[in-house]
Amino acid sequence: MAGRGKQGELTEYKKSQIKRDLEMGIVMTVFRQRMERLTVQVIIETRQVAWTRTADKTDGVLDLAEIREVRPGKNSKDFERFKDSKDKHADNTCFTIFYGSQFVLNTLSLGADSPEDAEKWLTGLDLLRKETLEAHTPAIVESWQRKQMYSIDQTKKNSITLKELKSLLPPINFKVPSTRFLKDKFTEIGAKKDVLDFEQFHKFYNYLIFDNQKMILDEFKKESCEFIMGNTDKPDSSVVHLYDFQRFLLYQQKETWANNVNQVRELMTIFIDDTMRRTNDPEFTVGEFLSFLFSKENSIWDEKYSEICSLDMNNPLSHYWINSSHNTYLTGDQLRSESSTEAYVRCLRLGCRCIELDCWDGPGEPIIYHGWTRTTKIKFKDVVKAINDHAFVTSEYPVVLSIEEHCCVDQQRQMARIFKDVFQDKLLTEPVELIAEQLPSPTQLKGKIILKHKKLNMDLNMENRRDVRKGEKQGELYIWDPIDEVLRDLLGE
Structure with missing residues (x-):
């Protein structure tokens, strides 16, 4: 559609306006087992699309990162169920979101009240999906953390109790040793009354991850790669300086782009948790350094090989x-x-x-x-x-x-x-x-x-021919013999 084709021409103000409108949400017809009028909105914090019947209860959500296609028009089986019903939605007011991580995708088929609303959602979803896929690792992790917290309490009160946290951890593959373990962690991050707000939950998560990754730091205490000085028992107990990190990228990681110290500075800024420390001379804590090491930004895969080079596509x-x-x-x-x-x-x-x-x-x-x-x-x-x-x-x-x-x-x-x-x-x-x-x-x-x-041989005078009326194949495949300079029938007797 025209609006999405010109998405690159949208001003930043227009993009932010579209995203704000999607976050506010609108009432649309949702085509499921029956047609229902529900509020559909984007939750920016968790990078999800949600559809709700009432303000305090979410009927369903889908992750923006799992959207595989947003198809305009009535082009899904959901709409076919109601083609003989009283549905008054025109084709240009409808669209379907195909999403999921399996081969067979889920669908959310929607009917807006006007073509303009449908076009705004088509453009906005495309924009938000691309932003989500291109987001840096810390932003992805934060969205995931908010999603976990909100999954416990849909009222989004921005806090989580010790009991709720204990029930949350096993599904995300962390076995809690004991309740005492959690209480000690709560004390360590300064929590009061067995309740964490989001910032404390974020810190709690970082501590858990650090405990499972910190053995890697022993590699950086060897003489060949020694630049982390001091204690490394806690995620914020030591620092990595800008020029030390640059040397690591250049000589250990062999990243030639790291010759540009401004690019190194920009990369560090992405992973620094505290905005007050995002200066011209940034420093990583060891926890932030580990976050970088395990991030997609440090992937061994060179993204240039994800694109097909047109110069390589001229062979037979x-x-x-x-x-x-x-x-x-x-x-x-x-x-x-x-x-x-x-x-x-x-x-x-x-x-x-x-x-x-x-x-x-x-x-x-x-x-x-x-x-x-x-x-x-x-x-x-x-x-x-x-x-x-x-x-x-x-x-x-x-x-x-x-x-x-x-x-x-x-x-x-x-x-x-x-x-x-x-x-x-x-x-x-x-x-x-x-x-x-x-x-x-x-x-x-x-x-x-x-x-x-395989072609059918339609020569009806051929001896021992098969009955072509039944569609039986009489294949003809020849290859040039460069020695005898004749065509050889590969399927012949």
Whole structure:
């Protein structure tokens, strides 16, 4: 949509206004088992979208970091349930949030009261999701801590009792040795009456993490890497100076960018808890230094390799490993699970460039499912439309459709017509080069959809031919023999 396409042109003031409006929330129609009018809002502190019936009770939440797609229009099964009902929402007032960490995603389908409200939410969610994914580790940790605290008490009173904390720790993989252990920690951070406010809870968390990571500090007391001076028993008991940290980055971590002391200073500022210590000559506490070591900012992976270099994409297609999917249509096991067009959408958006279509004769039109099983059936044309809409969202490089063909010739003709009608000029139907000794490159095939399918031999005069009316495959595959200078039939006798 136009507004989201121009998101980069939004002023900072406009962005903050949109985020403030989403934080205030609006009443929308939520399409679930039934249509309900609920308040939907973004909780900035925890980086979540929440929908509520009353001010003091949250019906549900989803994490902004788990949003995989926000799809405009009535394009989810949630809307299909109510297409014959009294729903008055126009297509341009509706959208669906697809979210989750599993292959099969959850959905939150919403209907706003106006196209303007829907557009504002589409733009705002895209903006907030990107900010969340790009957030620095300390901001991510703080959001997570607030989420844990609020999960105990939805009134967000900004405090947590010792009893509540004790029940919170096991689900986050920390086994409490004893109640005395917690009481001692409460005393250590200055808590009163067995209650922590958020700042104290934040400090408590840092102490727990430090206790589990501090053995790493022994490595930095060796002569080859000695720059942490003094006691390291507590997270704030010693410091790491700016130029010591710069030398560590340069000589131990081999980070060439650290020659620029201003960049080192900016990095340190991100991890310093106390704003009063964010000066031109910053110092890490050992706890903050450990936080950096275990952060995504210190990842061993060089992010430049996450991007495909266009200069590397000019070799023949057969020179590459191709991200492929088998039985793409399935959302679960191969015997009884659901077949879904959303499985194709998910795979394509995850980066798959080769997907499979198991095609069978259906009632008047081809269908896709795992043959001879109890998996559900979906229409071939619906799958092709989904592929067309999502093929090049994640990558512009070619998509290969691997066709497992079980259809009769008549329904194969329908398939061919659907491919042409839906894909149009995206469908590769002619050689990229008329005379070529090798396959075209991914660059030459950008934006193209390739069919991988055995051809039917329609020569009716051929001896011992199979019955092509039943769709039996008589494949023809030839390869050039450079020694004898002839084409060899690989499938011949």
